Each structure stands twice: as structure tokens, then as C-alpha cells.
Amino acid sequence: MKKNTNQTYDTGCPVAFALRMFGDQWTLLVIRDMAVKGARTYSELLDGGEGISTNILAQRLKQLEENGLVSKTRDPENWRSFLYALTDKGRDLAPVLAEIILWSGKYNHGDNAMTDTLQKVRRDRSGFEESIRNGAVP
């Protein structure tokens, strides 16, 4: 019998379930880069803005793939590139992103806090969500 040394044994809590998928400092930023910024390759993701390091990015992409949030295919036009894309499961995080963005919009009073994305979500939230859902189909 396996000893349970704390490790996630499923309590069934939906919040905990979600956190197992993207409950760390980087995963949601990777998703953001794909969903909002349209990043599709490893290089683009690496230059995502927040400075993720290459080993962590590789690890997170692998997890995201394993968890079915992201797909990885060869770029038909570039033998050397792979194309990463959100799956439906990944794109369905759009409402979560939207709420997070709105919350930050309310409470981040920093200088450059008023981003294009925030404005877009405020003005046309369902448009924002749709644009994510209409990302290229894997």
C-alpha cells in the first residue's frame, strides 16, 4: 500500500483540481501567451515578457500537454519549429483569465497597469473570450 506523505490525494475540490493543472507561477503565463498574445512556438513563449527560463518552459509545456491543455504539432512550413496551441480544454480557461484580468484591473494601481488587454476585456468581455476560443484549431 502506498503511503500518503501529504501528496495530492484528491479531495475532489474543484479549486484544488485546477491548481494541479496551473497552480504555479508560470503555467498560467504560458497559457496567457498562447491565448492572449498568440504565441505559438517555443521561442515566442520563451520571450513571453516575464522571463521564464528555458528548462522551466520545457517542463511546463510537457505538463500542459500531458494534462491536455496544449497540443504540439510540427510546423508544416518550418521543419525546425513545433507549433504549440491551446486545446479546447485550454481555451476554456478564457473566462478564468477574463476574471483574473478584471480583478487585477481593479486592484493594480501601478503605472503601466492599464494594458490593452484590460481595456479589451472591460469593453467587450465576450469578444475577448471568443477571440481566444477562435484560436487556430489544433
Place this chain on the structure above:
Amino acid sequence: MKKNTNQTYDTGCPVAFALRMFGDQWTLLVIRDMAVKGARTYSELLDGGEGISTNILAQRLKQLEENGLVSKTRDPENWRSFLYALTDKGRDLAPVLAEIILWSGKYNHGDNAMTDTLQKVRRDRSGFEESIRNGAVP
């Protein structure tokens, strides 16, 4: 001049801002315990279900207080207890929690995935959010 060894220098991204507040494995679970399960004391939070360890809980509560998501007051009825409560800023995460729960409800096909909370959010989402917003005022 300070060297920026990666560390969070603000890109202004709302997602990144939010992740600085609760972008780790435990913080959102602590918020969940207060918002959804009504936990108010350190002991209650410690027994939150997922098995957070005491040093981490203490650390997270401190951060949450510093970031203004949680308030800490003495329990007027129990000299030994403190009462932790979500502030408005913390309660405003209700929609984020709701979306996370709905997402998990869609994709968690585990045995005990259909929790009371999920059902409540599905049936009466604004009621769920209101119940969080109506937590005792700090």
C-alpha cells in the same frame, strides 16, 4: 543600481499581477477555505483538507495580509484566537473562484469531483458569489 536577476519587474500584465498575489499552490486554497468553507482561524485553515503545513500557512497568511486580501483581528470571545477574514479585495476573487470551479467541473471526471460547491455554482452562480461577498466584514 539594482540588478534585475529576473525578479518580477512589473510588465503591467494583469495576469502576472494577480499571480504575484496568489500564483502558487497554496494561496488560493487558503482563500477558498475562507471564502467557501468559512474558515476563520489558523487551526481551521490548517485543517483545510489539502494538508498545508504550518510554516507555509503562516507565511501565506502574512503575504495575504501584506497584499491586503486578508485581515487579522483578535477574536473578542477567545483571547487565544485570531480571526482571519477576507477583505473586499479578497472577496472580489469570488468570480475567479467561480470560473475556476466551473472549469474544473467540466474537466474533472474523478470519482468525487461533483462537489456541493460545484453544484451550487452551477445552479446559482450569483448566489455563490454573493454568499462570499456577504462574509463578515472585517
Place this chain on the structure above:
DNA sequence: CATATCAACTTGCAAAAGGCAAGTTGATAT
């Protein structure tokens, strides 16, 4: 009066995760 209790932490140490720089791979372009 001495001792036990209880909530809320703190401390110490080993283990795991993260960050940084450098190296690898394999097909083209020069």
C-alpha cells in the same frame, strides 16, 4: 502553587523545485 492545555506560530533540517549558463541535435544555408 505546579502542571497541563490550547491556539498560533517559529525553527531546523533534509528534499524538491527553480534559475542560470552552457551544451546538444539535426537539417539547411553559406
Place this chain on the structure above:
DNA sequence: ATATCAACTTGCCTTTTGCAAGTTGATATG
């Protein structure tokens, strides 16, 4: 023959976690 470029991998050191045990201070107990 050598350089390039995207996508990783590897090694090493630092930081963060996890776990267990200890601390604190006011009451309750004997």
C-alpha cells in the same frame, strides 16, 4: 567544412517546501 537556428537538455547552485519538534502566554486543573 562551417555556421545557423529552434528546441531542448544538463549541471550546478540557490531558494522554496515539507515535516517534525519546539516556543509562548494566558487560563484551567489538581
